[in-house]
Amino acid sequence: AQKVTQAQTEISVVEKEDVTLDCVYETRDTTYYLFWYKQPPSGELVFLIRRNSFDEQNEISGRYSWNFQKSTSSFNFTITASQVVDSAVYFCALSESDSWGKLQFGAGTQVVVTP
Amino acid sequence: GAGVSQSPSNKVTEKGKDVELRCDPISGHTALYWYRQRLGQGLEFLIYFQGNSAPDKSGLPSDRFSAERTGESVSTLTIQRTQQEDSAVYLCASSLNSGVNTEAFFGQGTRLTVV
Numbered sequence: 001a002q003k004v005t006q007a008q009t010e011i012s013v014v015e016k017e018d019v020t021l022d023c024v025y026e027t028r029d030t031t032y033y034l035f036w037y038k039q040p041p042s043g044e045l046v047f048l049i050r051r052n053s054f055d056e057q058n059e060i061s062g063r064y065s066w067n068f069q070k071s072t073s074s075f076n077f078t079i080t081a082s083q084v085v086d087s088a089v090y091f092c093a094l095s096e097s098d099s100w101g102k103l104q105f106g107a108g109t110q111v112v113v114t115p
Numbered sequence: 116g117a118g119v120s121q122s123p124s125n126k127v128t129e130k131g132k133d134v135e136l137r138c139d140p141i142s143g144h145t146a147l148y149w150y151r152q153r154l155g156q157g158l159e160f161l162i163y164f165q166g167n168s169a170p171d172k173s174g175l176p177s178d179r180f181s182a183e184r185t186g187e188s189v190s191t192l193t194i195q196r197t198q199q200e201d202s203a204v205y206l207c208a209s210s211l212n213s214g215v216n217t218e219a220f221f222g223q224g225t226r227l228t229v230v
Contacts, residue, residue: 045221
């Protein structure tokens with residue numbers, strides 16, 4: 001069963017618009033970790049954030065922000081004032097206690113930012 | 116090295132042939148991971164190593180797939196009797212250890228095409 005769902009396949013925005021990427025996860029663990037990765041056209045995955053299940057505080061890093069809500073099992077990601085360089089595929093992933101080394105990825109959301 | 120290195124970057128092989136994909140992790144990283152990414156899809160976990168042992172090989176899709184790691188360094192993913200459905204990008208990642216607080220760094224992948 002899919003443990004991480006990214007329902008948006010592709011989002012297109014014009015530069016300077018905000019874009020929010022949805023991520024819904026499923027786990028029975030009480031301790032788990034959530035991640036976001038960026039995959040630009042070059043193909044190499046770039047780590048963006050890791051959040052543990054006990055920390056529901058929202059996080060902001062520059063133009064990036066994350067909204068973690070355990071009540072809805074969601075870990076959404078917002079890019080504020082998008083730029084062309086933000087064009088990439090973004091993946092949400094889950095790590096559970098039975099195998100910390102194993103990241104379970106969603107299908108990804110392609111973000112296209114046009115000038 | 117500076118990052119995770121994978122070779123070859125591209126491999127075209129005939130159906131039925133065996134292939135070996137190589138991953139050189141970041142020096143000092145004890146954990147190493149293999150993922151597969153089919154075109155337009157998310158990453159599928161294959162196997163991970165902590166040192167030279169593989170605590171979780173649950174993602175290997177069939178007995179045609181195997182992986183080994185020697186000297187807590189290089190890892191080789193071998194696919195025997197390749198099939199067309201094996202065509203994908205194979206991504207390797209490494210981290211300091213497999214604990215939950217360590218970030219995984221990804222290589223640029225090996226694009227395998229089975230014709």
